Amino acid sequence: MAMGYSEKVMDHFIHPRNVGEMTDADGVGEVGSAQCGDIMKVYLRVENGILTDVKFKTFGCASAIATSSMATELIKGKPLAQALELTNKAVVEALDGLPSVKLHCSVLAEEAVKAAVKDYYDRNGVDYDPALFAETDGEHTHGHSSFVNGV
Amino acid sequence: MDNAATTCMSAAAKAAMLPYLDEIYGNPSSLHAWGQAASAALQTAREQIALCVNADPKEIYFTSGGSEADNQAILSAAYAGAVKGRKHILSTTIEHHAVLQTLEALAKEGFAVELLPVAPGTGTVTAAQVENALREDTALVTVMTANNEIGTVLPIAEIGKLCRARKILFHSDAVQAAGHMPLDVKALGVDYLSISGHKFHGPKGVGALYCRRGAPLRALLLGGAQERSRRAGTENLPAIAGMAAALTEAAAEMETVNSRIQGLREQLIAGLRKIERSHLNGDPVRRLPGNVHFCFEGLEGEALLLLLDAKGIAASSGSACTSGSLDPSHVLLGIGRPHEIAHGSLRLSLSRYTTQAEIDHALREIPRVVDYLRQISPVWEAIMKEGK
Numbered sequence: 001m002a003m004g005y006s007e008k009v010m011d012h013f014i015h016p017r018n019v020g021e022m023t024d025a026d027g028v029g030e031v032g033s034a035q036c037g038d039i040m041k042v043y044l045r046v047e048n049g050i051l052t053d054v055k056f057k058t059f060g061c062a063s064a065i066a067t068s069s070m071a072t073e074l075i076k077g078k079p080l081a082q083a084l085e086l087t088n089k090a091v092v093e094a095l096d097g098l099p100s101v102k103l104h105c106s107v108l109a110e111e112a113v114k115a116a117v118k119d120y121y122d123r124n125g126v127d128y129d130p131a132l133f134a135e136t137d138g139e140h141t142h143g144h145s146s147f148v149n150g151v
Numbered sequence: 152m153d154n155a156a157t158t159c160m161s162a163a164a165k166a167a168m169l170p171y172l173d174e175i176y177g178n179p180s181s182l183h184a185w186g187q188a189a190s191a192a193l194q195t196a197r198e199q200i201a202l203c204v205n206a207d208p209k210e211i212y213f214t215s216g217g218s219e220a221d222n223q224a225i226l227s228a229a230y231a232g233a234v235k236g237r238k239h240i241l242s243t244t245i246e247h248h249a250v251l252q253t254l255e256a257l258a259k260e261g262f263a264v265e266l267l268p269v270a271p272g273t274g275t276v277t278a279a280q281v282e283n284a285l286r287e288d289t290a291l292v293t294v295m296t297a298n299n300e301i302g303t304v305l306p307i308a309e310i311g312k313l314c315r316a317r318k319i320l321f322h323s324d325a326v327q328a329a330g331h332m333p334l335d336v337k338a339l340g341v342d343y344l345s346i347s348g349h350k351f352h353g354p355k356g357v358g359a360l361y362c363r364r365g366a367p368l369r370a371l372l373l374g375g376a377q378e379r380s381r382r383a384g385t386e387n388l389p390a391i392a393g394m395a396a397a398l399t400e401a402a403a404e405m406e407t408v409n410s411r412i413q414g415l416r417e418q419l420i421a422g423l424r425k426i427e428r429s430h431l432n433g434d435p436v437r438r439l440p441g442n443v444h445f446c447f448e449g450l451e452g453e454a455l456l457l458l459l460d461a462k463g464i465a466a467s468s469g470s471a472c473t474s475g476s477l478d479p480s481h482v483l484l485g486i487g488r489p490h491e492i493a494h495g496s497l498r499l500s501l502s503r504y505t506t507q508a509e510i511d512h513a514l515r516e517i518p519r520v521v522d523y524l525r526q527i528s529p530v531w532e533a534i535m536k537e538g539k
Contacts, residue, residue, distance in 0.1 A: 010457075019527050037479070037491075040529070058528065059451060059528040059531070060451050062457050064454075065527070
């Protein structure tokens with residue numbers, strides 16, 4: 001498999017789920033930087049506390065596209081609070097693994113989802129613990145990346 | 152269309168190798184008849200390579216490939232210079248890693264390594280730039296004949312003339328050029344020239360270093376008198392014979408092959424230039440006949456590469472040696488492409504076996520894949536919103 005990608009990664013890369021944008025989203029999160037080579041933008045539609053629709057757009061490599069696709073699949077239809085429990089590890093496992101040089105993509109996917117939830121909270125005046133949205137450290141190995149919350 | 156990474160073996164190269172995988176298996180260093188038959192074949196291969204680059208056969212040293220040839224030439228000239236108190240080495244920012252990392256190692260040993268910036272977009276250097284940077288203590292100038300990523304052909308003969316006049320050693324990495332453009336070591340004025348067999352339809356794991364008679368050359372591998380005591384180890388005769396046959400064939404067919412490939416290259420360049428916000432990398436004129444290299448804004452090269460692979464188009468996003476690295480190519484940054492644009496790069500490299508049908512297929516598919524990736528890209532969305 002190309003670059004050591006699993007079949008699941010290739011499937012989500014070539015046939016990404018939930019790709020697109022929402023003009024009237026309830027929450028939008030964008031993370032990453034073009035300088036590093038990956039940017040993810042996640043759009044949420046929230047109805048009665050449930051994520052009734054999720055869309056994404058990604059600039060990046062195959063694993064960036066695949067992790068965005070999988071992250072949106074994992075949270076779609078779930079309660080909003082569950083989206084905050086999404087971990088990059090869960091995304092990697094659902095994709096049957098990622099090459100170690102690409103693990104940062106899964107971290108970005110997690111961060112993109114959380115940034116979108118934070119945006120929803122901010123727009124709706126929901127109180128939250130800011131620590132929930134502290135920048136993930138450790139596995140985001142890019143070093144030179146910038147981190148942007150919301151849009 | 153990834154012939155800059157490597158090429159398929161030509162029928163002539165394969166045929167030339169077979170006898171040495173079969174009946175002529177002797178060690179060229181043995182004195183008996185089997186050894187002497189192998190020794191004669193080694194000499195023939197040396198003469199063939201020498202003829203292709205206008206050198207004396209005694210000036211050709213066989214190596215394991217282009218990287219070894221680069222290492223050996225640079226280290227030999229550097230250490231010979233250091234003995235005379237010359238520790239300045241001049242090169243460019245767009246050299247292959249075989250050159251750059253050797254220079255980096257020398258810099259750590261105390262050599263003053265200076266990398267000349269290249270012209271934005273085209274990636275060329277001028278002889279005047281080299282002339283202005285030369286110092287009293289310059290031990291070596293090393294500038295590649297043609298760049299492996301963007302295909303720019305550099306003014307080696309002009310630089311060679313300068314170095315020759317000042318008696319400064321001059322090396323050129325011709326790995327990407329050999330077999331694709333005429334190479335005459337005397338006309339180029341080089342003291343060292345590196346080539347690699349598998350870039351011109353010869354086998355992998357074999358290369359050659361031209362070292363002008365009188366230029367310093369030290370052995371990197373010790374332990375035998377092979378290659379006039381400059382490279383220990385029993386010679387890889389099948390590979391050497393294959394490389395010699397491949398280069399001879401490439402030289403003989405160069406004019407016809409190049410005029411055809413250049414035509415295909417121009418079709419690709421013209422077609423891909425029509426894509427909105429695409430940028431041709433490298434010199435449009437002084438360019439390897441089979442090289443096409445673009446950056447497309449708003450997308451990332453690996454995704455482009457893998458989607459093209461799914462359509463049966465094997466391309467590269469820069470240099471195959473650096474794929475797997477997350478940083479954009481040093482060559483693209485060297486020619487002034489910003490990071491975000493350098494990430495969206497595509498290299499197509501043609502060979503004498505590339506067909507018109509393959510070009511047509513690429514020109515149909517590439518714009519579609521570029522468009523698709525841009526549709527899902529937030530960067531492209533932002534570019535479109537901002538306009539210019």
